[in-house]
Amino acid sequence: MTYCVAIAVDAGLVFCSDSRTNAGIDQVSTYSKMHRFGVDGQRQFVILSAGNLGTSQATIARVKRDIKDRAIQSLLTVETMSEAADYLGAISRAEQEKHxxxxxxxxxxxxIGGQIAGKKHRIMLVYAEGNHITSSHDTPYLQIGESKYGKPILDRILTRDLNLDTCALCALVSMDSTMRSNLSVGPPIEILVYRTDSLVQETPLRFEEGSEFLREVKRSWDQKLKDAFRQMPPFAWAASWDKSKDKAVNQDEDND
Amino acid sequence: MTYCVAIAVDAGLVFCSDSRTNAGIDQVSTYSKMHRFGVDGQRQFVILSAGNLGTSQATIARVKRDIKDRAIQSLLTVETMSEAADYLGAISRAEQEKHxxxxxxxxxxxxIGGQIAGKKHRIMLVYAEGNHITSSHDTPYLQIGESKYGKPILDRILTRDLNLDTCALCALVSMDSTMRSNLSVGPPIEILVYRTDSLVQETPLRFEEGSEFLREVKRSWDQKLKDAFRQMPPFAWAASWDKSKDKAVNQDEDND
Known part of the structure; x- marks a missing residue:
């Protein structure tokens, strides 16, 4: 399994991915799911991948080959992020159809996320079917893979005006929740931060299995969630709550 | 969609379920998914249901009919919780096979959870296939339906020695996270607390859409999670982290 998340805010983009792939629990391997392409000063792209490893590797290989061969269409020729997503979707579909x-x-x-000079920085999710969606003002993130465990924290924290460090931390906390609930998502964790209009290729930070920062995020978030829970209004209050509103009902069970 | 969770600790059992069912977003209805059966002083059962509404209603109807008709096997005759789960699974399979x-x-x-006099209180999850599992010391809960959003908080908080009020609150917070991320899970929320060895049928508390306690849980948990996140170690710390361990790598992308 895989978990990848990308965040788009005014200040820039954050990409975060795990590196564990598995085909059954006895065939666990490590592959980076983060791929970078671009020309400094002109255009920058980051691609995160999830799903069948054969398809995603073949797709990424083709994206590279098209750049190298100066193909009529490649990430160096597309004029918008939307066109880049269509291009990626078409390759992915073609690879899937081979098998x-x-x-x-x-x-x-x-x-796929990034920026083309003179255009807005954007992120797009390319489905297995080849079509794509983008993020929105209200939902400034996209996820692929095992997305549910890590979604609640993104929904609560992310807004377009956050700084990139906060977004990166939020992505890591979302990754931590996912790793806790699904063993097949795991380190190394890669995280890349792109600053709006910089147009330079950034180097991802990579947190290995024994990373102290990752352990600190895990320990700290676990402790703070437990503290938060302890400070919640007691349930006893509900049990003695105004009977006219939240009333204990003698359930009428006659649905037969 | 549905979300139901049951918790089994030393002090007793907690059952929590939403009441929204839908078949497409324009056919949303309210049905209780919590059903109670038993004879005070002798045996008590609570059943939570998820999945096809036709199958679950037919199954519950059959469970009631078997009690009424004093059938050879019914919830009044089973000798263990495991036998009760087998009985429920067999009915469910039979109903599914009709269609x-x-x-x-x-x-x-x-x-299905509850207690038979002289036996331990237990909870069991009956799969669509008819077989079942129970909870364990390390995982003192079971979920059915839309279970992922609400799982992380259960994993962090629940232990066998918690009191029932804390378990009930934890179930509600888990339900709140699920409702926030999946619109098709919604109030009324029913919650029932059974105290070990009481052997009396308890009345569920029911929280309606406008419930002040539900709103307070939602508001309070949202605020506390945001506060917790703000107190996390800053990401900037990671970016300047000891390069020998969590190092920024120049990723070698040659998988083609």
Whole structure:
């Protein structure tokens, strides 16, 4: 399994991905799911991938080859992020269709984000079907892979005006919640922060299995959540609550 | 969609369920998913249901009919909670098979919990396939339906020695996280607390849409999570972290 999240705020973009892939619990490997492409000063892209590893590797390989071969269409020629997402989706579909006749389960999804000079920085989610969506003002993030465990904290914290350090920390906390609940999502964790209009290729920070910062995030978040829970209004209050509103009901069970 | 959770600790059992069912977003209805059966002083059962509403209603109807008709096997005759779960699973399978030849999607899952005099109080999850699992010392809860959003808080808080009020509050916070992330899970929320060895049928507390306690739980948890996040170690610390451990890497991207 995989978990990747990308965040788009006014200040820039944050990308975060785990590096564990598995095909059954006895075939666990480490692959980076974060790929960077671009020309400094002109355009920068980051792609995160989830799903079938064969499909995602073949797709990324093709994206690189198109750049190297100066193909008519490549990440160096697309004029908008939306066109980049369409291009990525078309390659992914083509790779899946090579095998889909013989068996199923070749789906892969991608997040592509970045900036082309003179345009807005954006993130797009490319579905296995090849189509795509972007983030919005109210939902400034996109997720692929095992997304549910880490979603609540993103929903509560993220707003467009946050600084990039806060967004990066939020992505790490979201990753931590996911790792706690799904063993097949795990370190190394890579995180890349892109500042709006910088147009330079950033180097991802990489947190290994024994990372002290990762352990500190885990320990600290666990403790703070427990403290937060202890400060909640007691349930006893509810049990003695105004009976006219939240009343104990003698349930009428006659649905037969 | 549905979310139900049951918790089993030394002090007793807590059952919590939402009451929203939907078949498409324009056909949203309210049905209780909590059903109680028992004879005071002898045995008490609570059943929570998720999945196909036709199957779960037919299953519950059959459970009631077997009690009324004094059938050879019913919740009044089973000798263990495990036998009760097997009985429930067999009915559920039979109901599904009535329709499964014509179409799919009739699956339903159940949690049954309670106590039979002289035996331990227990909770069991009955899968759509009819088999079942129980909770454990390390994982003192079971969930059915939309379970992922609300799982992290259960994993962090629940231990066998907690009091029932704390467990009930934890179930509500778990429900709150689920409702925030999945619109098709919603009030009324029912919660029932059973005290070990009481063997009396308890009345569920029911929190309606406008419930002040539910709103207070929501507001308070949201605020406390945000406060907790603000107190986390800053990400800037990671970015300047000991390079020998969590180092910024120049990623080698040659997987083609």
């Amino acid at each position: 889909a006749k013989r068996a199923g389960g070749f789906g892969a999804s991608f997040i | 499964a030849k014509r179409a799919g999607g009739f699956g339903a899952s159940f949690i």
